[in-house]
Amino acid sequence: MSERIVFTAFLKCLEDGPILFDGGMGSLLLAAGLESGAAPELWNVERPQTILQIHRDYLAAGARVITTNTFGGSPLKLAAHGLDKRCEELNFAAVGRAMAARLESGKQEAFIAGDIGPCGRFFPPLGDLDDKSLSDSVQAQVEIFAAAEVDLILIETMVDVQEAEITVRTARKLTDIPVVATMTFDRKPRGYFTIMGNTPRDAARKLADAGADIIGANCTLAPADMVELTGILVAESAVPVLIQPNAGQPELADGRIIYRVTPGEFAAEMRKIIIAGAAAVGGCCGTTPEHIHAVAESM
Amino acid sequence: MMNDFFGECREAVLKGDRAAAEMLARRALAENTDPLEAIENGYVPGLWEAGRLWDNGELFLPELVMAAEAMKTAAAILQPALSASGRRQKTQGRVVIGTIEGDIHDIGKTLVATILAANGFETHDLGADVPVHRFIEEAESFKADFICISALLTTTMAGQKRVIDLLNERSIRDKYRVLVGGAPCSDKWAAHIGADGYAGDAISAVKLAASFAA
Numbered sequence: 001m002s003e004r005i006v007f008t009a010f011l012k013c014l015e016d017g018p019i020l021f022d023g024g025m026g027s028l029l030l031a032a033g034l035e036s037g038a039a040p041e042l043w044n045v046e047r048p049q050t051i052l053q054i055h056r057d058y059l060a061a062g063a064r065v066i067t068t069n070t071f072g073g074s075p076l077k078l079a080a081h082g083l084d085k086r087c088e089e090l091n092f093a094a095v096g097r098a099m100a101a102r103l104e105s106g107k108q109e110a111f112i113a114g115d116i117g118p119c120g121r122f123f124p125p126l127g128d129l130d131d132k133s134l135s136d137s138v139q140a141q142v143e144i145f146a147a148a149e150v151d152l153i154l155i156e157t158m159v160d161v162q163e164a165e166i167t168v169r170t171a172r173k174l175t176d177i178p179v180v181a182t183m184t185f186d187r188k189p190r191g192y193f194t195i196m197g198n199t200p201r202d203a204a205r206k207l208a209d210a211g212a213d214i215i216g217a218n219c220t221l222a223p224a225d226m227v228e229l230t231g232i233l234v235a236e237s238a239v240p241v242l243i244q245p246n247a248g249q250p251e252l253a254d255g256r257i258i259y260r261v262t263p264g265e266f267a268a269e270m271r272k273i274i275i276a277g278a279a280a281v282g283g284c285c286g287t288t289p290e291h292i293h294a295v296a297e298s299m
Numbered sequence: 300m301m302n303d304f305f306g307e308c309r310e311a312v313l314k315g316d317r318a319a320a321e322m323l324a325r326r327a328l329a330e331n332t333d334p335l336e337a338i339e340n341g342y343v344p345g346l347w348e349a350g351r352l353w354d355n356g357e358l359f360l361p362e363l364v365m366a367a368e369a370m371k372t373a374a375a376i377l378q379p380a381l382s383a384s385g386r387r388q389k390t391q392g393r394v395v396i397g398t399i400e401g402d403i404h405d406i407g408k409t410l411v412a413t414i415l416a417a418n419g420f421e422t423h424d425l426g427a428d429v430p431v432h433r434f435i436e437e438a439e440s441f442k443a444d445f446i447c448i449s450a451l452l453t454t455t456m457a458g459q460k461r462v463i464d465l466l467n468e469r470s471i472r473d474k475y476r477v478l479v480g481g482a483p484c485s486d487k488w489a490a491h492i493g494a495d496g497y498a499g500d501a502i503s504a505v506k507l508a509a510s511f512a513a
Contacts, residue, residue, distance in 0.1 A: 026454050036457040037401015080403045080428075126364055126406055188356025197359030220482065250453050250483050251491060257457060285453050285483075 010111050010152050010178050011213060013064070014240055018274050018299060021065040021113070021244060021282025022058035023292045029054075029069075030257060039081040041073045044093035051094070055101030057289035059110055062296025065282070066101065066110060067154055068094040068145075071117035076137040080120055087140055095148035113154040113180070114145030116167060123162055131166055138170040146175040155181040155212075156244070157219045157284075161198040165210045172211030180242055180280075181207045182216040185229060192229050200229060204236040216242035219284040222249070222261055223269030227276055234277030243278045245269070247286035259286025263294035270295045304332065308341025308373070313348050315365025317372045324376035334377040334384070342373050343417055350414075350502025363501070364406060367413040374417060390421060391512040392444035395437050397425030399458035404451035404481070407501070411447065411480060414501040420445070420508060431461045438475060445508055448494075450481040459484070460492035467493075476511045480504060 013019055029040050032050050043051055055066045073091045075084040083090070091114075098112045119137055121129040145153055153171050158164035164181055171179045183203045185192040192200050200217070207215045215237055217229055223245040233241045247259035247266055261269075270281050283291050304323070311319035320342070327337040349366040352358035394415055398408045405427040416422040423441045425433065438446050446466075450456040459479045466472040476495040479488070489497035495511065498504035 026452075030454055030457070034454070035401075036461075037399070037455045040454065120403055122406065125368075126361055189354075190356040193356055193359065195360045197361070249485050249487075250456065251485070251487050253491065257453065 008178075010065075013111075014214075014279050018278065019064050019280045020062060020292065020296055020299065021242065021280060022055075022061075022063040022067055023244075023283030023287030023289065024247075024285050025054060025067065025069050026071065027250075027257070027259070027285050028288065039072060039078065039083055040069060041071075041078065041090040041094065042083070044069055044090050044097055048093070048097055051097040052101050054289075055098050056105055058292055059101060059105040059107050061289040061293035063282070063292050064110055065113050065152070065280075066098050067113045067115045068098050068150070070094045070115045070141065071157070072120075074116065074119050074137045074141045076119040076121060076133065077117065088144055091141060091144040092148055095145065095150055099148075111151035113152045114141070114148070114150035116141055116153065116155045116171075117157050118159065118163060123160065129163075134163060134166050135170040138167045139174060142171045142174050146177060150177065152178040152180055155179065158183045159194045159198075160196045161194070161203055161206050164203070165206050168207055168210040168212045178213040179211060180214040180216070181210075181212040182218040182242055182244065183207075184219045185217050186220060187225050187229075192232065200232045201236045204233055204238075208237060208239045212239060214240045214242050214280060216244070216278070216280070218242075218244035219246055221245055222247070223266055223273060227269065227272045230273045230276040230278050240279030241277065242280040242282070243270075243273050244282040244284045245273075245287075246284045247288075247291060250286065261286070261291075263288070263290040266291045267294035267298040271298055274299070305337070305341040305344075308337055309345040309348065311373070312342050312345025312366050312369045315362055315369050317365075317369045320369035320373040321376060324373040327377065328380055334380045338374060338377060338381075338417070342370050346370055346414055346417060347502065350500065353500060353502070360406065364410060367410050367417075367501070370417050371413050391419045391509060393421045393423070393441060394445040394447055394508070395423045395425065395434065395441050395443040396445075396447035396449070397429035397434060398427035398449040398451070398481075399455050399462070400428055400430045401458065402450055402452055402455040403427045404449070407451065407481065408447075408449035411449070411498075411501045411504045414505055415447075415508060418505045418509070420505075431458060431465055434462045435465055435469070435471075439471075443475060445476045445478060445511070447478045447480065447504070447508075450479070450484065453483045456481065456483050456488070459494065463493050476508075478504065478507060
């Protein structure tokens with residue numbers, strides 16, 4: 001346990017009140033000209049200034065946690081682009097961009113979250129993923145994050161609690177860095193479920209048991225649809241809860257993808273989410289430094 | 300008697316029981332049950348019920364995929380008898396379907412393809428990560444009525460628009476009904492990019508396509 005103390009700055013910080021994460025990365029990269037379908041992780045080396053600027057903007061907006069551009073950075077996911085051999089290079093570069101932004105901004109109190117998204121494959125009967133392939137893939141990314149000394153690991157947008165559990169367990173086994181794990185729920189007439197049918201209760205318990213220090217929900221839903229979900233997660237969870245909604249559903253206007261929830265509307269709903277008990281908040285697809293700034297102002 | 304048999308077919312699909320679906324299809328052949336009736340009155344209603352439960356949040360992706368697989372297994376067994384009898388399921392149209400380039404999400408698209416096929420659409424599944432131009436080339440050579448494009452990521456959905464733009468450039472947009480689907484899409488999105496419609500799941504995709512079919 002003694003080694004753990006080194007990494008508890010982030011967890012201690014939670015005790016002082018809600019902590020603000022950053023917002024969307026992928027949607028900003030698209031707006032900056034990322035080709036639809038291209039691997040966003042390539043920009044960590046090909047367009048480093050763009051990545052750096054996004055991190056700077058989120059720090060300036062008041063985010064206390066910035067998230068590396070590594071959502072699809074696992075070997076399994078990179079393999080879909082034929083980039084699995086560049087896993088180490090792309091993930092290290094991503095952490096480097098975040099650290100450079102923190103240094104330049106002079107916000108040494110900010111935390112860097114190493115981002116891990118779904119591996120893109122499914123367990124039977126939907127696919128042929130197996131535990132070992134998944135944990136090997138997670139291990140590769142976590143080892144890079146540990147070596148690069150990120151402050152926390154953010155496992156997000158999970159739809160299958162089995163994948164989420166193995167990902168958390170693998171990370172927890174390899175490092176003492178705090179692990180945050182969020183899943184993506186849809187709102188059905190009978191309540192909140194992932195597309196695999198996992199409930200918030202299921203997720204909250206299994207992820208905490210697997211070793212997550214924080215659990216929560218992100219993506220798909222607009223903030224107004226996440227207020228009730230927040231209450232459920234808080235009630236079911238033994239650990240603090242992180243909530244990162246989308247700025248609504250993507251729409252196209254004048255050839256550009258837009259999200260209609262304005263920074264002001266976003267901040268108003270995030271207040272309700274904090275009142276419902278979220279210990280940490282941030283944004284997902286479509287949220288921008290302006291959204292995060294509005295939330296920072298209202299906190 | 301027949302109703303019980305159809306009921307069993309329906310249950311086999313609804314429960315995603317491939318073995319039972321297969322056994323019932325073989326029994327239909329052995330007992331000279333009309334294969335078309337077995338499909339239309341037995342298996343297909345099972346899929347519709349699965350879709351209804353999905354809408355309600357009582358059944359989820361794994362079960363829905365298993366149901367589609369059971370349906371596919373039975374249809375494969377009944378197909379030769381259908382062709383031999385010279386009877387076909389009434390064709391509702393020809394469909395080229397795939398997941399847009401950069402996107403490897405295959406499941407939802409495959410599910411839609413299977414359920415369209417089960418409902419009488421002749422379906423050509425291009426798989427995932429399909430380049431924009433290939434949708435059009437395949438649609439042309441398949442003489443498709445429908446082009447169905449799936450995108451599961453906000454980072455790939457713009458590809459759906461590029462297919463439509465390219466159809467417009469080649470002045471062949473009017474030859475096809477273009478339907479889009481996938482988690483980040485919506486009716487609004489479909490309208491914005493000039494698609495003919497959006498479906499949020501496999502069952503609505505069939506309803507939507509059928510609404511355009513002659």
